[in-house]
Amino acid sequence: MSDTAHAHANTPCSPEETEAFLAVADEIAEARGQRMTRIRRKVLQLLIEAPEPAKAYDLLERLDGEGSAKPPTVYRALDFLQELGLAHKIESLNAYVACGHASHRHSAIFLICEKCGRAEELHSVTTTEALKSETEAAGFTLSRAVIEARGLCRTCAA
Numbered sequence: 001m002s003d004t005a006h007a008h009a010n011t012p013c014s015p016e017e018t019e020a021f022l023a024v025a026d027e028i029a030e031a032r033g034q035r036m037t038r039i040r041r042k043v044l045q046l047l048i049e050a051p052e053p054a055k056a057y058d059l060l061e062r063l064d065g066e067g068s069a070k071p072p073t074v075y076r077a078l079d080f081l082q083e084l085g086l087a088h089k090i091e092s093l094n095a096y097v098a099c100g101h102a103s104h105r106h107s108a109i110f111l112i113c114e115k116c117g118r119a120e121e122l123h124s125v126t127t128t129e130a131l132k133s134e135t136e137a138a139g140f141t142l143s144r145a146v147i148e149a150r151g152l153c154r155t156c157a158a
């Protein structure tokens, strides 16, 4: 591991290509006895391709032409994607992002840039483990967590 690799906080755990990402999503859904329906697939695709965290109504707008896409349909698809760990909701932005780390157990830790508004999910392993053991010590059974860290991204800090 070089220093440059460490400087890049977000280790890609999933393919960057949309099609490859969707293929991984199919496998994850299948392993859970679930199915990526047309709408779930389309919503995930929009999230993968969105340059910034996407709001539900933006997704709904871009789903135009997908027939019966209504708000509840989009929210159900987003819930499904979150359950499978394929997407996360960033509460403070009220927006959603595709998860590139679905292949390993993790809590979602977002690095949110206060200047450009981009949100990057940190590849977190030790933080996830620490959170698990410390919540367990408090007698709490953790099901999922989304941590929102605010500051300046690499580009804006440069």
Ligand SMILES: [Zn+2]
Binding pocket: 085, 088, 099, 100, 101, 102, 106, 107, 108, 121
């Ligand atoms: Zn994630």
Ligand SMILES: [Zn+2]
Binding pocket: 113, 114, 115, 116, 117, 118, 152, 153, 154, 155, 156, 157
């Ligand atoms: Zn920035």
Ligand SMILES: [Zn+2]
Binding pocket: 011, 012, 013, 100, 101, 104, 122, 123, 124
């Ligand atoms: Zn990862």
